[in-house]
Amino acid sequence: MGGPEVDRLVALLARLPGLGPRSARRAALHLLKNRGSLLEPLTAALERTAEAVKPCPVCGNLDTVEPCGICSEARRDRSTICVVEEVDDLWALERAGIFGGLYHVLGGALSALDGVGPEDLGIAGLVARASDGAVEEVILATNATVDGQTTAHYVTDRLEGCGVRVSRLAFGVPMGGELDYLDEGTLGAALKARRAV
């Protein structure tokens, strides 16, 4: 319906996370029904974003300035680097406003299944940063998945000899989490890491 132009638009929209084939069709129609207020501004915003936003050569964050806003912020603690898999994770931590150090985006996790090896991730860059003398601690904040854990182990090995402390996020019961709904792995980790009150 609507000709090949609409079909192509729907196919592309369906590749966005959160949209399936059906919701992509609804989104395409919504765009067509709101040309001036949505379709045209969105096209312009996509163009401007593609032009302006680049990965930071230091940490891999996406920003309009080089190095990125975080790397160039004076009041950041330059002795601590938090290692994350993706830019999404960095943004999640920043939104939480709980970390004042620098970041390093690996660009994914090691995965035998998906054929992602160490050379595909920004590990060499991390080792170089960790060896520059100013860094004291590297916090591994990869996902608590098999691939994320494997990556954390591998990065720990690679950081040996850099003279930095390597730590990782704690595992446990999420705030507001009900034990009843948690998997055994989380419960086991929370029990093992229990603290005296």
Place this chain on the structure above:
Amino acid sequence: MGGPEVDRLVALLARLPGLGPRSARRAALHLLKNRGSLLEPLTAALERTAEAVKPCPVCGNLDTVEPCGICSEARRDRSTICVVEEVDDLWALERAGIFGGLYHVLGGALSALDGVGPEDLGIAGLVARASDGAVEEVILATNATVDGQTTAHYVTDRLEGCGVRVSRLAFGVPMGGELDYLDEGTLGAALKARRAV
């Protein structure tokens, strides 16, 4: 995060049906991470669609040709017009492949709450089409909502004197629907419209 360009892109993406603020941010990042394969093709597809796709002057469908592919298809039954609220509804009926006549898109439903009056909908155009002598039946396929029903009643009144039969879609239990999960309105309508076996 990512500068004002990304914030603006996220704000626009969040206005698509199916995407909220959080998934819009994920979609924006996904676009930035897949520039060549997604961001740029999507920008181009939006531009081409905005340029090529126009509402059909006869029925209100969206298409790249005028009149639209359905209005100009020779094998369509020109004696029947199916009236729908939105282009989405027309496309849903076409996907089902169950109707061989023509359509008329009203562009919404009467709504006191949203301030949509008869003059905001394509009702005058429908009356003109229904009066041209070739049309024998108008099928009302507005939504089974309060606004859709009100619109159907109003359109029925306006079509009086045009010399056409006016019908509407049947109400009842949806195929595969379990009675247990249906609301009382649907059950009541299905009972009232029961048929001899």
